[in-house]
Amino acid sequence: xxxxxxxxxxxxxxxxxxxxxxxxxxxxxxxxxxxxxxxxxxxxxxxxxxxxxxxxxxxxxxxxxxxxxxxxxxxxxxxxxxxxxxxxxxxxxxxxxxxxxxxxxxxxxxxxxxxxxxxxxxxxxxxxxxxxxxxxxxxxxxxxxxxxxxxxxxxxxxxxxxxxxxxxxxxxxxxxxxxxxxxxxxxxxxxxxxxxxxxxxxxxxxxxxxxxxxxxxxxxxxxxxxxxxxxxxxxxxxxxxxxxxxxxxxxxxxxxxxxxxxxxxxxxxxxxxxxxxxxxxxxxxxxxxxxxxxxxxxxxxxxxxxxxxxxxxxxxxxxxxxxxxxxxxxxxxxxxxxxxxxxxxxxxxxxxxxxxxxxxxxxxxxxxxxxxxxxxxxxxxxxxxxxxxxxxxxxxxxxxxxxxxxxxxxxxxxxxxxxxxxxxxxxxxxxxxxxxxxxxxxxxxxxxxxxxxxxxxxxxxxxxxxxxxxxxxxxxxxxxxxxxxxxxxxxxxxxxxxxxxxxxxxxxxxxxxxxxxxxxxxxxxxxxxxxxxxxxxxxxxxxxxxxxxxxxxxxxxxxxxxxxxxxxxxxxxxxxxxxxxxxxxxxxxxxxxxxxxxxxxxxxxxxxxxxxxxxxxxxxxxxxxxxxxxxxx
Amino acid sequence: xxxxxxxxxxxxxxxxxxxxxxxxxxxxxxxxxxxxxxxxxxxxxxxxxxxxxxxxxxxxxxxxxxxxxxxxxxxxxxxxxxxxxxxxxxxxxxxxxxxxxxxxxxxxxxxxxxxxxxxxxxxxxxxxxxxxxxxxxxxxxxxxxxxxxxxxxxxxxxxxxxxxxxxxxxxxxxxxxxxxxxxxxxxxxxxxxxxxxxxxxxxxxxxxxxxxxxxxxxxxxxxxxxxxxxxxxxxxxxxxxxxxxxxxxxxx
Numbered sequence: 015x016x017x018x019x020x021x022x023x024x025x026x027x028x029x030x031x032x033x034x035x036x037x038x039x040x041x042x043x044x045x046x047x048x049x050x051x052x053x054x055x056x057x058x059x060x061x062x063x064x065x066x067x068x069x070x071x072x073x074x075x076x077x078x079x080x081x082x083x084x085x086x087x088x089x090x091x092x093x094x095x096x097x098x099x100x101x102x103x104x105x106x107x108x109x110x111x112x113x114x115x116x117x118x119x120x121x122x123x124x125x126x127x128x129x130x131x132x133x134x135x136x137x138x139x140x141x142x143x144x145x146x147x148x149x150x151x152x153x154x155x156x157x158x159x160x161x162x163x164x165x166x167x168x169x170x171x172x173x174x175x176x177x178x179x180x181x182x183x184x185x186x187x188x189x190x191x192x193x194x195x196x197x198x199x200x201x202x203x204x205x206x207x208x209x210x211x212x213x214x215x216x217x218x219x220x221x222x223x224x225x226x227x228x229x230x231x232x233x234x235x236x237x238x239x240x241x242x243x244x245x246x247x248x249x250x251x252x253x254x255x256x257x258x259x260x261x262x263x264x265x266x267x268x269x270x271x272x273x274x275x276x277x278x279x280x281x282x283x284x285x286x287x288x289x290x291x292x293x294x295x296x297x298x299x300x301x302x303x304x305x306x307x308x309x310x311x312x313x314x315x316x317x318x319x320x321x322x323x324x325x326x327x328x329x330x331x332x333x334x335x336x337x338x339x340x341x342x343x344x345x346x347x348x349x350x351x352x353x354x355x356x357x358x359x360x361x362x363x364x365x366x367x368x369x370x371x372x373x374x375x376x377x378x379x380x381x382x383x384x385x386x387x388x389x390x391x392x393x394x395x396x397x398x399x400x401x402x403x404x405x406x407x408x409x410x411x412x413x414x415x416x417x418x419x420x421x422x423x424x425x426x427x428x429x430x431x432x433x434x435x436x437x438x439x440x441x442x443x444x445x446x447x448x449x450x451x452x453x454x455x456x457x458x459x460x461x462x463x464x465x466x467x468x469x470x471x472x473x474x475x476x477x478x479x480x481x482x483x484x485x486x487x488x489x490x491x492x493x494x495x496x497x498x499x500x501x502x503x504x505x506x507x508x509x510x511x512x513x514x515x516x517x518x519x520x521x522x523x524x525x526x527x528x529x530x531x532x533x534x535x536x537x538x539x540x541x542x543x544x545x546x547x548x549x550x551x552x553x554x555x556x557x558x559x560x561x562x563x564x565x566x567x568x569x570x571x572x573x574x575x576x577x578x579x580x581x582x583x584x585x586x587x588x589x590x591x592x593x594x595x596x597x598x599x600x601x602x603x604x605x606x607x608x609x610x611x612x613x614x615x616x617x618x619x620x621x622x623x624x625x626x627x628x629x630x631x632x633x634x635x636x637x638x639x640x641x642x643x644x645x646x647x
Numbered sequence: 648x649x650x651x652x653x654x655x656x657x658x659x660x661x662x663x664x665x666x667x668x669x670x671x672x673x674x675x676x677x678x679x680x681x682x683x684x685x686x687x688x689x690x691x692x693x694x695x696x697x698x699x700x701x702x703x704x705x706x707x708x709x710x711x712x713x714x715x716x717x718x719x720x721x722x723x724x725x726x727x728x729x730x731x732x733x734x735x736x737x738x739x740x741x742x743x744x745x746x747x748x749x750x751x752x753x754x755x756x757x758x759x760x761x762x763x764x765x766x767x768x769x770x771x772x773x774x775x776x777x778x779x780x781x782x783x784x785x786x787x788x789x790x791x792x793x794x795x796x797x798x799x800x801x802x803x804x805x806x807x808x809x810x811x812x813x814x815x816x817x818x819x820x821x822x823x824x825x826x827x828x829x830x831x832x833x834x835x836x837x838x839x840x841x842x843x844x845x846x847x848x849x850x851x852x853x854x855x856x857x858x859x860x861x862x863x864x865x866x867x868x869x870x871x872x873x874x875x876x877x878x879x880x881x882x883x884x885x886x887x888x889x890x891x892x893x894x895x896x897x898x899x
């Protein structure tokens with residue numbers, strides 16, 4: 015075996031975005047030694063691309079807001095499929111997490127009385143998103159990055175070394191999570207990673223591993239996600255005994271750029287609509303008024319006049335339907351384009367130029383102005399943008415304990431952020447992602463530290479290590495295989511075409527058959543060049559994970575015979591209360607993936623009482639409603 | 648719309664390298680990074696490029712395009728003539744790892760030398776109150792995406808590795824200024840900026856501001872005001888006298 019670098023840490027965090035960094039900070043604060051492994055440089059993770067804001071019911075702009083309203087909005091947005099306990103914790107703890115960022119140096123935009131300003135967003139009853147222009151994710155990741163540096167400076171003073179207890183391994187990718195060989199009591203033993211610059215392997219032995227790897231959008235051709243989003247955490251959780259849940263629910267963000275082709279999919283923040291932008295079709299019609307679904311009828315304006323009044327008088331008017339949850343808006347755009355009422359490049363128009371003065375647009379949406387000017391030659395202060403749906407976020411993820419973020423089925427494994435499942439149900443509200451990262455990143459850090467105290471430090475066997483290394487080096491030895499780039503492009507085309515925003519049984523079945531063909535092609539991948547900073551090899555290591563996750567999406571999409579949130583079936587267009595009672599869970603069995611239904615936990619009567627019965631009856635079965643009624647009486 | 652472009656891409660590693668010619672298809676609306684990805688997918692699978700968001704938000708894909716420090720994802724192909732040969736080389740101030748990827752750890756090491764945000768001790772989270780107009784100055788600097796093009800361009804270190812131990816570069820100096828202008832920060836970093844981070848080496852040629860993809864006025868708004876404050880503190884005769892007779896400490 016080649017000589018490899020070896021480390022022992024209490025906690026290994028995979029991923030250095032918002033969730034990973036927040037988890038690392040917490041575990042370090044609890045006195046543990048922590049390694050953060052990141053595919054990118056420190057401070058470049060996908061969180062940096064988040065634009066609109068962090069949802070937290072601080073009530074700075076409208077003092078009617080509180081955690082109960084936020085909880086209700088989150089459940090509604092997710093069509094009541096959410097893990098209610100996670101939604102409760104999230105709504106309760108988000109304000110503290112935002113204030114904490116401020117105490118670490120974050121500089122949010124302010125209200126007139128000097129508090130953190132909050133903006134409107136789709137599905138949120140009140141202005142709730144703490145923000146910095148439209149670059150909130152950058153502010154968040156930089157603040158967490160700088161907090162980590164602050165902790166390292168404290169460690170340096172105490173011990174002489176910045177990296178005494180908290181070390182960032184940048185450009186160090188994980189290929190495998192090891193488990194101990196203890197049968198029923200098997201638990202996490204460590205991970206194998208490789209330095210991207212040198213291609214050399216590194217072994218980390220640790221009692222706890224926190225997945226904070228983000229999402230899976232790179233399985234799709236049109237996506238707002240970067241190359242990193244290959245579903246690594248989702249796939250590795252399955253491979254080491256964990257479960258995935260809700261994988262049929264993908265969020266297609268309604269507004270991605272559609273032109274030029276090279277930027278197709280790049281995100282256009284929802285803040286454009288939150289700050290007054292409207293969606294129109296080729297006939298100039300504000301079409302969202304035609305798409306207000308039954309369950310939201312009482313919450314959205316039905317005339318343009320009322321919708322426009324809402325921006326200045328939200329207490330006495332209903333909100334514009336442009337601010338419906340993302341799944342509704344994305345489907346509506348899709349329908350308009352299919353009906354031939356789209357924009358020249360196959361999207362619809364999003365116009366803020368006629369709604370706000372140019373200087374306000376530049377102040378509130380600086381990076382959108384910049385992005386369109388530089389990449390599309392469009393001045394958004396003068397003309398409308400063309401936008402269309404883009405694969406943005408996966409609601410599904412690792413099944414975890416709601417309080418501790420401990421993965422079900424894999425002891426010592428934790429998951430936080432996008433890779434975790436449950437919080438968002440079938441559809442995530444904008445702004446709830448950044449708060450999710452902070453709330454559950456912290457919890458994962460805290461409870462992983464507690465877990466470490468209950469076990470002995472594990473070791474990884476030489477045999478397991480050798481097997482993992484051999485697997486990772488295999489693409490170099492295949493003589494006449496195929497380049498991974500072509501396979502990835504084909505996979506993305508296939509998923510976009512067959513398991514995209516609107517799905518149907520025959521197409522998903524076709525996708526599953528194609529996935530089997532991809533397995534054959536991938537087993538025989540070949541890479542050129544050596545091990546030093548070789549992106550072809552890196553892709554060859556990510557691709558099998560992408561494929562496994564794609565299979566999970568397709569399998570779940572085929573199984574759920576209804577339409578809900580981020581899962582729309584042409585052949586089952588309605589939402590079915592019977593299906594709301596179940597999550598779809600995936601588990602690896604040898605080389606196969608099994609799928610089964612699992613009952614959703616029933617909301618506590620206290621939480622159920624936050625909704626009126628008329629609303630719950632739109633989602634729940636008679637049986638559920640009567641058992642809830644008994645619980646509350 | 649499409650055409651074939653001639654590219655010369657620097658290939659090599661820490662030891663040595665050379666410019667290699669590629670002829671590659673270009674489509675309407677593409678940026679340099681798109682074209683390099685096509686080279687990677689079709690001709691050179693192992694071409695090393697560092698990138699993430701492809702939307703100008705992460706600051707990963709810094710390189711020199713025809714000698715100009717740029718983000719490759721924000722450099723549109725229609726800014727070049729079709730017959731022009733486009734030369735892409737790694738940013739020059741940092742050691743090459745491979746091809747277009749450089750080792751930028753210098754910047755992270757220097758960043759650790761700047762003492763972190765230090766709020767008043769009795770101020771609890773949730774109780775912070777700041778005016779928009781007061782946060783805006785530091786907010787401009789917090790737009791920084793850490794592409795390190797500014798430091799790459801700065802003549803103090805661009806061809807002078809020997810200055811790196813005593814000069815932190817515009818990015819890190821701006822961080823010190825950002826904290827200095829934070830309405831609730833209590834620490835004074837002027838002396839640190841001058842003596843440890845090498846602010847005095849900056850002779851305000853504004854090259855850093857010119858290449859900043861976020862259009863931050865690094866020199867005008869961060870470095871010059873910082874220099875002025877240092878000068879106030881260092882050359883104010885009363886302060887100087889005060890420091891000598893220890894009425895007032897030097898770094899107050």
